[in-house]
Amino acid sequence: MRTLVLGGIRSGKSQWAEAEIAAAGAVRYVATGAPPGGDDEWSRRVAAHRARRPGDWVTAETTDVPGALRSGPALPTLVDDIGGWLTAEMDRCGAWTGGSVSGSVDDLVAAVDAFTAPLALVSPEVGLTVVPGTAAGRRFADELGVLNQRLAATCERVVLIVAGQPISVKEPS
Template sequence: MRTLVLGGIRSGKSRWAEEMVAGEPSLCYVATGAAADADPAWAHRVAEHRDRRPASWSTVETTDVAALLRVRPPTATLVDDLGGWLTAALDRRGWEDGSVAADVDELVDAVDGFTAPLALVSPEVGLTVVAATASARRFTDELGTLNQRLAQCCEQVVLVVAGLPVWVKPTKALN
């Protein structure tokens, strides 16, 4: 079961995803955020996430999510979050004119082929004003496209608003 968990900043999407997978016997938590060395506020957010994780979960800090999903034994996995992954891809390819299409294709293919339970946490950027800067518009455009592609290959899509799930694509009952 692949689940895309969308939500705004501080919507509770990460916590909701963590609760969703909490019953898995083993779990790999994939953290995609940048190191928090220079920014105390960011370091505090990262620490909050780390402190919530059970000691039994393994943690991998990487932005090469596709490679990890392809080589990992089929173990339940939570990726938090795809905004960090996209930022790293744009940093590598170039914010002004570099294409992340191949990176997106690679990630979507890896997600589509992943056979263990998978939760993908991603910011929902489509509920706000159009950004004033070119780089922010680029980020929202690319993330919107990524979220749409992942929603197609995930069995479930949920939007978390104020900590509550709104099911966008619930699992279909088997007849």
């Protein structure tokens, strides 16, 4: 089953997704965030995520999420998070200044659609706060909102995490 796990910052979405997919046994964890690179606060966040993972999980730190999904379609996988992937793709495609990520989004959605093992995709939910005050922030929110909608249509299950509590948005039919 493919599950899209949505939530705001610090909502508990990563922890919920980790606990949910842990039932699959050994898991491949695809981490999309940028390496800490001298940012102490970011380093602590990354370290906390790493410390929570069971010892038999394999971690791949990459922004090539479609490639990672295609390279191991039979491995239970958790991707954390789609916002990190989108940021990297927007950088790569020049989307902050008018470039398009539509081809990248199509590729990701196709890779998710073809994935056959248990899959959890963690993504920030947009629209739960103020409209971003910059053009780049609005562009990111718009792109992420469209991407989340496309992933939700592809996934059998969608869960919204609020204050650590799961709310079922879509269940398998």
